[in-house]
Amino acid sequence: MIRYKKLGYVVLSVTDLNKSVDFYENIVGMEFVERVLDAAYLRCSGDHHNLILEQGEEPGLKRVAFELEKADQFQAVFDHLKKQGVNPVELSAEECQNLAQGRTLRFKDPYLGVTYEFYVQIMQMGTPFVPKKARITRLLHVVYETNKFDELFDFFTTVLNFNISDIQGRETGWAWLRAAGTPFHHNFALTKGKENKLNHLAYQAQRVDDVGIQVNRLKDNNVPILFGPGKHHPSGSIFLYFADPDGLTIEYSQGMEEFPEENPREPRRLEPTMHTLDEWGGRPKPGWGKVGKLIKEDLEKVNQ
């Protein structure tokens, strides 16, 4: 079965590339690596990229990329996805080189048509990532709102080998999932909704101080705070949500629960209360999770 090293990066479509590069570098705290035509690569680790921003018509999520645990698993994963009828496409050596990655495959989930990418051996930069602003340590998770909750839940847990960390039942369904091999409470989460859209992206903040520092940086730069600081009951993390230049919801998350590989705790069914949402009693602003199209990519263009 598939095992993962981490959630590696996402590709976002943004309406003003220059403005968004400035935001993700100087407000979120990533490091700009390079720009190739209408795409900008940024990092928050030793990897060549942990975020690709692409100039687009509307803001949204174009691709979610996971690094596989080991390079020698690539072919078995490709064959597994093919057997599951997911129709993976392997990128050409030239495409992979352009992406500064090793072997790379892409496929679409059969329900929302979002593009997923599994890759190995991303280029390691010559110098370590040194946070200039708040100490962010990784891209932590992606959360969708979807009206295909049950289908996606099954797809991630049975086909893609994601473990269930917690669920929240009934109409406000939530599921927090972790890719097999990774320790964090969730690197992917789903919430039931009327639409199919990106709810938010989260970066891990190293210390509580980094959340506090970010509150003041957002205020000093007139960046809208959408929710928090607060404390999420599911992962126990302290959170702070804010809007990027297009209104996409970005989260700083500190102190997320980590699961051991051996004998992890059982998933819980959490009560759908405001306490689950924020143990400190806060409420999200109307803009929270509002903006973020799930943008379908044309996989036929891969390798053209």
Ligand SMILES: CC(C)C(=O)/C=C/C(C(=O)O)=C(/O)C(=O)O
């Ligand atoms: C908004 C829901 C109900 C919630 O509680 C979210 C929890 C967490 C967490 O516990 O870390 C998230 O970060 C999340 O779902 O993204």
Ligand SMILES: [Fe+2]
């Ligand atoms: Fe989150």
